[in-house]
Every structure is written in C-alpha cells, then in structure tokens.
Amino acid sequence: MVKERARILVVGGGYVGMYTALRLQRKLKHELGRGEAEITVVTPDPYMTYQPFLPEAAAGAISPRHVVVPLRRVLPHCRVLIGEITAVDHAKRTATLATPATAEEGTGPRQLPYDELVLAPGSVSRTLPVPGLAEYGIGFKTVEEAIGLRNHVIEQMDIASSTRDPAIRDAALTFVFVGGGFAGVEALGELEDMARYTTRYYHNVEPEDMKWILVEASGRILPEVGEEMGRYAVSELRRRNIDVRLETRLESCADRVAVLSDGSRFPTRTVVWTAGVKPHPLLAATDLPLTARGRLRCTPRLAVEGVPHAWAAGDAAAVPDVTAGPGQETAPNAQHAVRQAGLLADNIAHSLRGEPLETYAHAYVGSVASLGLHKGVAHVYGRRLKGYPAWFMHRAYHLSRVPTFNRKARVLAEWTLSGLFKREIVSLGSLEHPRAEFELAAGGKPSGDGTDHTDGKRAQDPRRQEGGDDPFG
C-alpha cells in the first residue's frame, strides 16, 4: 500500500529504463491495479537495444530485430510514450515532452507532470573537435548505426571490386576505427571477420587488399578485461593483419583522409568513432545537481543527492562505488546498469511505502569481449580465458543476459542456423532509402538531402556523386 498516489515518470527505455519499469510493474502490481500508482516510460524508440549484441548484428550473426526488445510488449502495465524529454523542472515536478505528434501538430512540446522521476537517458558518443569528424564519422551506439555500418562495409567492397581507379579502391578498402574500448574492438573484430569471409565471393578482392586500422590514444585496449588479456587482444588482432596503433590519435579526417598523430595518412571512406561516451545533454537541461563530468550526482541508494523524489542509475548517474575506495564511481556499463535498475525499482517501492532504502553495492566481476567468430577474451571472477573458450563464454553470458525468453530463443536459433549454413553476406543498404528507386522512376530528385545514397547500386546513374558527404555513402 503506498502512502500517496504516485505518477512515476521513467525517462529512457534502455537498460535502466526498461529494467526499472519491468520491476516496478511487478512490485507495484496491486497499486497499479487500484489506480494508486501509474508508470509512464518516455523513450525516442519503442524498443530497448541490447547494445552488447550490436557488433554481432553488424556482422550479420544476429538479425537487427532480435537485438531489440519491444517495450510495449514487455511493459503491458506501463504507459509507453514515444518521444523525448527535452527539459525537466523538478522543483515544479514537470518534464517537457516532444513527440513526433507534437511536431506534426505544431503545438510545441507538452508539459508532463509527475510525482517520482527516474532519469535514465544514458550517454552519447564523446566526440572531439577533429576536422571532418562531424561530416564523415560513423558512430556505433544504435542498431541503425550497426546495420548501416555493415551495409556500408559491403558496399565499399563492391566499389573496390568495380572501380578501375586504384586510389578509389584503396580508400574503399581502408577501414579506420577510433577507440579501443568494447564497442570499437568488438565492432572491428566482427566486421573484419565478416569482410574477410565475404572476399570469397569477390573475384578481385583478397583479404590482404583490405586495411583495418585501430587507433587508440592510450597504451592499451579493452581495459575492462585487464592488462594481460588486453595485450593478448592486441596480439590476436595484429596476427590477423589488423594495424593496431596504440598511443595514437586521429587528428583529422577532413576530405576523407584519416590523419593520425604519428604522421601517417590514410585515404578512407570509413571512420568509425567509438572513443568513449559522455553523459546525455538532457541532464544539463534539468535543475538537478551534476558532477564536474556532467553525470547526475547520486547517493548509493540511487536517489539524486539532496533532491526528494528524483532517482537515477546507469550511464547518466554518478553512483558512489561503495565496494571501491572513496571518491570512486561505478563505471558506465551494462553490468552496473542492470543491477542498479533492479535496486532502483525496489527503492522507489520502499520509499512509496515508507520503508527504509537499500544501498547499491556491486563489485565489478570482469568482462568478456568477442574478437570475431570463435575468437575472444575474458577476465571474469579472476579467471582469464582467450580464444574459443572466451568467445563461447561471451555468447553464453550474453544469451543468459539478453532480456526475455522470446529473444533468447530467437538469438539461439540464429546462432544454430548460422553454424549450419554459410554466413549471410548480403548488404541491404537501399533499405535506408526505400524511396530512392521510385523517386528516380518518377523523375524526381534522387534524395531530398542532395547526397548520394546509392553507392554501388546505380553506378551508371549520371546523378551519382562520387564521394558525397554522407558517411554511409
């Protein structure tokens, strides 16, 4: 029984948003039934993305639909609103909501009143003012980016295969990844593996024709798996002819030439930027306290410090790590996000019922990372694994973690089928621009933004602009 009627607003439908809402709808089942509580989840997409599967989605081992969880299906007792919270006035307990409908109606954003706030918009890519990055860089945080990158890599192979210009061919077959964390290393490892396999089906592209470059500013990669396994990952990637450049930075990618701090220059059509994350800019549009790094200042009970009825967790929250030394915060990763979400929901229920709150205490248990099919590294509970056992552990761990039985069954079925049949090598780049063909047929302009989206598809089209500004083009 709650003390007062509570309208709970959950901002974000990612790890924290979805798991908090899932647990809240279970914990507050009776209150929801009696109308004493109401849960609203606001998120730009109607699905939660299981980000650790993005590299496998890019490699074609898992289909994009199975990397995401439909929120309306798993949250039947919550109100799911598709849109974005653009500001929060917690003193007045209102959030500003922009939805696709408010844009169409021209009425401007709506004010959404609430009693309890869960702020979990996660993080965004941390970019630097590198010339050319905004024009040509490709991120790797969403399922759309992962699939776009897969299509793009295969399209580059098509361009290389069909051009007679060696400079275009070299640039098409040069792939630069910036950032040696989970996202960059796994994406590169999986895509290189996929591209190497795909060359079997090209009469004039060999694996050794491709240049895969990993640029990392520090002296190691994958810090999450420890120093020894990080060193192993470097040697494994180098064994595959991947050019790993440590203590090196990308200085420019203007004019589609990647210029590195060691003086080297690589003409390329692919610069994937995975050099870390920063807190979501929405946090700065609230009246809630932030740390110097822009995360929400939280207590170990996952309440926003000094502010009643506001809660946070995951990448957006600076939660003191009570298992480490003073001043340490929990790292922005899924391991913490999932566990924090559960405790956050429990603490909201406790708080509504006037019960004491629990403290978040979880010591990091280590990590697993895939480096491509049958290759990986792991450092979990003090145990170090590499090669096939680490890769197997990576799959088993993530299969156990991906939300819902439905998704687990589908992912397992896909893995089983891909073990029985040959890899999928198709690129459906034109899916991103489904009207392009019809626009051409109808005599219209190929695309509203004037860029070329049809690489390799309509090379004979006179309107095709070689090297347009679209990073996926």
Ligand SMILES: Cc1cc2nc3c(=O)[nH]c(=O)nc-3n(C[C@H](O)[C@H](O)[C@H](O)COP(=O)(O)OP(=O)(O)OC[C@H]3O[C@@H](n4cnc5c(N)ncnc54)[C@H](O)[C@@H]3O)c2cc1C
């Ligand atoms: C490619 C990749 C691989 C990764 N692999 C691993 C791994 O192997 N292990 C690991 O521990 N971690 C991994 N991570 C990190 C992990 O995914 C994140 O730490 C985790 O997603 C954080 O959860 P979150 O809920 O804070 O943010 P998210 O899961 O990012 O969720 C944020 C949500 O908020 C929504 N949102 C954004 N803005 C607004 C707004 N204005 N209004 C409303 N909603 C908004 C977003 O659309 C999203 O749904 C990986 C990340 C990436 C990108």
